[in-house]
Amino acid sequence: xxxxxxxxxxxxxxxxxxxxxxxxxxxxxxxxxxxxxxxxxxxxxxxxxxxxxxxxxxxxxxxxxxxxxxxxxxxxxxxxxxxxxxxxxxxxxxxxxxxxxxxxxxxxxxxxxxxxxxxxxxxxxxxxxxxxxxxxxxxxxxxxxxxxxxxxxxxxxxxxxxxxxxxxxxxxxxxxxxxxxxxxxxxxxxxxxxxxxxxxxxxxxxxxxxxxxxxxxxxxxxxxxxxxxxxxxxxxxxxxxxxxxxxxxxxxxxxxxxxxxxxxxxxx
Amino acid sequence: xxxxxxxxxxxxxxxxxxxxxxxxxxxxxxxxxxxxxxxxxxxxxxxxxxxxxxxxxxxxxxxxxxxxxxxxxxxxxxxxxxxxxxxxxxxxxxxxxxxxxxxxxxxxxxxxxxxxxxxxxxxxxxxxxxxxxxxxxxxxxxxxxxxxxxxxxxxxxxxxxxxxxxxxxxxxxxxxxxxxxxxxxxxxxxxxxxxxxxxxxxxxxxxxxxxxxxxxxxxxxxxxxxxxxxxxxxxxxxxxxxxxxxxxxxxxxxxxxxxxxxxx
Ligand SMILES: Nc1ncnc2c1ncn2[C@@H]1O[C@H](COP(=O)(O)OP(=O)(O)OP(=O)(O)O)[C@@H](O)[C@H]1O
Ligand SMILES: [Mg+2]
Numbered sequence: 001x002x003x004x005x006x007x008x009x010x011x012x013x014x015x016x017x018x019x020x021x022x023x024x025x026x027x028x029x030x031x032x033x034x035x036x037x038x039x040x041x042x043x044x045x046x047x048x049x050x051x052x053x054x055x056x057x058x059x060x061x062x063x064x065x066x067x068x069x070x071x072x073x074x075x076x077x078x079x080x081x082x083x084x085x086x087x088x089x090x091x092x093x094x095x096x097x098x099x100x101x102x103x104x105x106x107x108x109x110x111x112x113x114x115x116x117x118x119x120x121x122x123x124x125x126x127x128x129x130x131x132x133x134x135x136x137x138x139x140x141x142x143x144x145x146x147x148x149x150x151x152x153x154x155x156x157x158x159x160x161x162x163x164x165x166x167x168x169x170x171x172x173x174x175x176x177x178x179x180x181x182x183x184x185x186x187x188x189x190x191x192x193x194x195x196x197x198x199x200x201x202x203x204x205x206x207x208x209x210x211x212x213x214x215x216x217x218x219x220x221x222x223x224x225x226x227x228x229x230x231x232x233x234x235x236x237x238x239x240x241x242x243x244x245x246x247x248x249x250x251x252x253x254x255x256x257x258x259x260x261x262x263x264x265x266x267x268x
Numbered sequence: 269x270x271x272x273x274x275x276x277x278x279x280x281x282x283x284x285x286x287x288x289x290x291x292x293x294x295x296x297x298x299x300x301x302x303x304x305x306x307x308x309x310x311x312x313x314x315x316x317x318x319x320x321x322x323x324x325x326x327x328x329x330x331x332x333x334x335x336x337x338x339x340x341x342x343x344x345x346x347x348x349x350x351x352x353x354x355x356x357x358x359x360x361x362x363x364x365x366x367x368x369x370x371x372x373x374x375x376x377x378x379x380x381x382x383x384x385x386x387x388x389x390x391x392x393x394x395x396x397x398x399x400x401x402x403x404x405x406x407x408x409x410x411x412x413x414x415x416x417x418x419x420x421x422x423x424x425x426x427x428x429x430x431x432x433x434x435x436x437x438x439x440x441x442x443x444x445x446x447x448x449x450x451x452x453x454x455x456x457x458x459x460x461x462x463x464x465x466x467x468x469x470x471x472x473x474x475x476x477x478x479x480x481x482x483x484x485x486x487x488x489x490x491x492x493x494x495x496x497x498x499x500x501x502x503x504x505x506x507x508x509x510x511x512x513x514x515x516x517x518x519x520x521x522x523x524x525x526x527x528x529x530x531x532x
Contacts, residue, residue: 151366153362153364153366154366154368156331156336156360156362157360157362157366158383159336160334160336160355160358160359160360161355161379161380161383161384162355162356162383162384163383167383171368171379171382171383172368175368175370178370257370257411258369258370258411258412258413259369259370
C-alpha cells in the first residue's frame with residue numbers, strides 16, 4: 001500500500017504539474033500568439049524536441065561540465081581531507097591556518113573567477129579551480145570537526161594498548177571522522193555541478209566549437225533559443241542528480257553497517 | 269565494634285612484593301586537589317574495590333594506576349616500574365563499553381592484539397577464545413548497536429582479556445545495567461578471575477557489588493579525595509550467587525554502606 005503510494009503520488013503530482021504548465025502556456029499562446037509563447041513558456045513537448053535536436057551538442061557540453069565538476073570535486077575532497085589531517089594534527093596548526101581558510105571561504109568565488117582566468121587561463125582549468133574552491137571548504141570544516149572530536153575514552157583505550165600515532169589515526173580517528181567527512185563530501189558533491197556551471201558562465205570558452213553547460217546557457221540565451229534553454233536546464237538537473245546520487249550511494253555503502261544516519265533512514 | 273569480623277585497618281604493610289604500589293600520591297587539576305596523599309598497595313591476585321561519593325576521584329585513582337594521569341606528587345608503580353611502561357600487563361574497562369561502532373564484535377575484541385601487531389590468524393583465535401569465555405560465541409558477527417547493554421559489557425571484558433593482563437582496571441563497568449545482569453556479570457567475573465588469577469581494581473557505587481567481588485575495599489572521602497578506610501572483606505575465596513543470601517555477606521554490605529555514609 002505504502003509502496004503504491006510512493007510511486008503513484010509523485011506520478012500523479014507530475015501529471016498535474018504538466019497539465020498546469022500546458023494550460024498556462026496555452027492561455028499565453030491564445031493572448032500573445034504561438035511565436036511569442038514559444039520563446040517565453042514553451043510547451044513541454046517543444047522542450048523535449050529541442051533536447052532531441054540539440055542532443056549532440058548538449059551531450060558534449062554535459063561531458064565537459066561533468067569533467068570539470070568531477071575533477072574539481074575530487075581535488076576538493078582529496079585536498080580537503082589532507083588539509084583536515086594537518087589541521088587536526090596540532091592545535092597550533094589549526095590556530096595559524098584556519099582563520100585564513102575562513103577568509104578564503106568568505107571571498108565570493110565569482111570575484112576570484114577573473115583572477116583564475118588571468119592566472120591559469122580560460123576554460124577547463126579555471127572552471128575546475130572554481131569548482132574546487134566551492135567544494136573544498138565544506139569538506140575541510142566537517143572532516144576537521146570529526147577528527148578533533150574523537151571520543152576521549154576511545155583515545156584512552158588506544159593509549160592503554162600502546163597504540164602508535166599512526167595506528168590511532170588509521171584505526172580510530174579516520175573511521176570516527178568518516179560520517180563527518182561524508183557529510184562534507186555530500187555538500188561538495190551537491191555544489192560541484194553548480195560550481196562547474198557557474199565557472200563556465202564566468203570563465204567558459206568554446207574551444208573546439210562547444211563549451212560546457214554554462215556556456216550553452218549564454219549561447220542559447222543570446223540566440224533567444226528558449227526551449228533549448230529549458231532543455232539545458234533539464235540536462236543540468238540530470239547531472240546534479242547523478243552527482244548527488246553517487247555521493248549518497250557512497251555514504252550508504254560506507255556507513256550502512258554502523259552509523260545512525262544510515263540506519264535511521266533504513267527503518268522507514 | 270572490636271568484635272566485627274572485617275578488621276578495619278588503615279594501610280596494611282605488605283610482606284609480599286606488591287603488584288601495585290601507590291606512595292604518597294596526590295593529583296591536582298589546577299588549584300583543586302582531587303586526590304590527597306594516597307598510600308596503598310595491592311598484592312598479586314587482590315581484588316580491590318573503590319567506593320565513595322560521586323566526584324571524589326575514583327576514576328582519577330584508576331587513571332593514575334593506568335598511567336593515563338600523572339601523579340602531581342608521590343609515585344605509582346606497577347611491578348616496580350612506571351605505569352606507562354607496564355601497559356602490556358594492564359587492561360582498562362570503561363564505564364560505557366567503549367566499543368568501536370564500525371567494527372563487528374569479533375574485530376572489536378581483536379583490536380588490542382591487532383595494535384600489538386599479532387598475525388591475523390592468531391588474533392582471531394584468541395578473540396574467539398575469550399568471546400567463548402564470556403558467553404558470546406553466537407554474536408561474533410554482530411555490530412555493537414545490535415547488542416544489549418550487558419552484551420556490550422561482555423565484549424568489553426573479552427577485549428580486555430585478550431592479552432592476558434595481570435592487572436585489570438574497571439571503572440564502574442556495570443553501573444548502567446539492571447541488577448540481574450549485573451549480578452550475572454559479577455559471578456562471571458569471579459569465575460574468570462579464578463581461572464586467570466589477575467589482580468583487579470574495581471570502581472563501583474554499590475556496596476553489595478564491592479563486597480561480593482573484593483577482598484579489599486577502599487572507601488574514599490570527598491574533597492579532597494582521601495582514603496577514609498580500607499575494609500578487608502572476610503568472606504570465603506570461593507564465591508557464587510548463593511553467597512548473597514548468607515547473613516555474613518549481608519552484614520559486610522551493611523558495614524561498607526555505613527562506612528561510605530560516614531565518608532561523606
Ligand atoms: N581532566 C580533568 N581536569 C580537571 N578536573 C578533572 C579532570 N578529571 C577529573 N576532574 C575533577 O576531579 C574530580 C574527581 O573526578 P573523578 O572523575 O575521578 O570522580 P569519580 O569519583 O570517578 O566520580 P563519579 O563517581 O561520578 O564517576 C571531579 O571534581 C572532577 O571535576
Ligand atoms: Mg568516575
